[in-house]
Amino acid sequence: MDSISYLKKQLESMWSLQKSAVGSVTDEILMRLPTGTASPIGVIWLHMINSQDNFTGMLSPKTSLWQRGWAEKFDLAQAPDIGDDWTPYYETSLTVDLLTAYGEAVQQFTQETLEEIDEHSLDETVRMFTDQDPKADVWVLMIAHTLLHCGEIAILKGIFGEKGLPF
Numbered sequence: 001m002d003s004i005s006y007l008k009k010q011l012e013s014m015w016s017l018q019k020s021a022v023g024s025v026t027d028e029i030l031m032r033l034p035t036g037t038a039s040p041i042g043v044i045w046l047h048m049i050n051s052q053d054n055f056t057g058m059l060s061p062k063t064s065l066w067q068r069g070w071a072e073k074f075d076l077a078q079a080p081d082i083g084d085d086w087t088p089y090y091e092t093s094l095t096v097d098l099l100t101a102y103g104e105a106v107q108q109f110t111q112e113t114l115e116e117i118d119e120h121s122l123d124e125t126v127r128m129f130t131d132q133d134p135k136a137d138v139w140v141l142m143i144a145h146t147l148l149h150c151g152e153i154a155i156l157k158g159i160f161g162e163k164g165l166p167f
Contacts, residue, residue, distance in 0.1 A: 003119055007139055011114065014143045015107055018048075020165050021150035021157075022103070027096050029160045039086050041156050042094040047086075048149040049103045050079035052110060055142040058126045059135055060113040065105055073098065110142075 001009075022045055030042040050066055057064035071077060074094070080086045122136040154164035 003122060003136075004117065007122075008114060010143050011110065011139075014146050017150050017165075018103070018146055020167075021153045022099070024162060024166075025096055025153070025157065029157070029162065030094060030096055030099075031090065031092075032160060033090060034156055034159055038152075038156060039080075040090060041153050042099065043080055043086050043089045043092075044149055044152055044156075045099050045103075046074070046089070046094060047080040048146055048153075049099065049106050050081075051145055052142055053102075053106045055138050055145075056106065056110045056113050058128060058138050059117075060109070062109075062113075065102070065109055070102055070105070073102070 022041075025041055025045070030045075031040045033040055053064045053066050053070075057067070062068075066079065071079075074092070076089075076092065080089050117135075122134065122139070124135050125132045126135055126138060127133065128138055128141070158164040
């Protein structure tokens with residue numbers, strides 16, 4: 001199997017798990033604050049899809065969807081990012097419908113970007129952690145990062161009495 005086909009397969013698996021993790025989330029539990037130091041599902045979900053958007057923006061000649069109008073739809077200057085204090089986001093008015101719509105738009109943006117690449121573009125470099133990170137590393141991080149947060153969301157659903165994942 002060539003690397004582009006493999007990457008497409010991995011992204012499809014990622015989106016399938018993401019759909020399983022967030023598909024049954026309701027507005028009732030979306031912003032419920034769990035005990036301990038975990039963030040609400042809605043804040044994690046926004047971070048997860050915004051990260052996909054930002055990763056895709058690194059890989060595409062286009063800017064992220066967040067920069068092209070989604071920030072205004074959420075009425076937020078920025079989404080929760082690694083290293084930030086996420087507690088101000090606990091008071092935002094996130095909804096399942098808005099997060100779902102953004103997630104679908106990000107998936108389409110990512111699929112369009114994926115359709116434009118070839119084997120050689122995976123070796124091209126971008127600025128992620130250094131000035132010379134291969135684009136392949138960005139794709140891999142997008143997948144791993146999303147899967148990590150899908151597990152986190154599934155656990156929180158379980159804590160709230162919902163089924164974490166459907167299998």
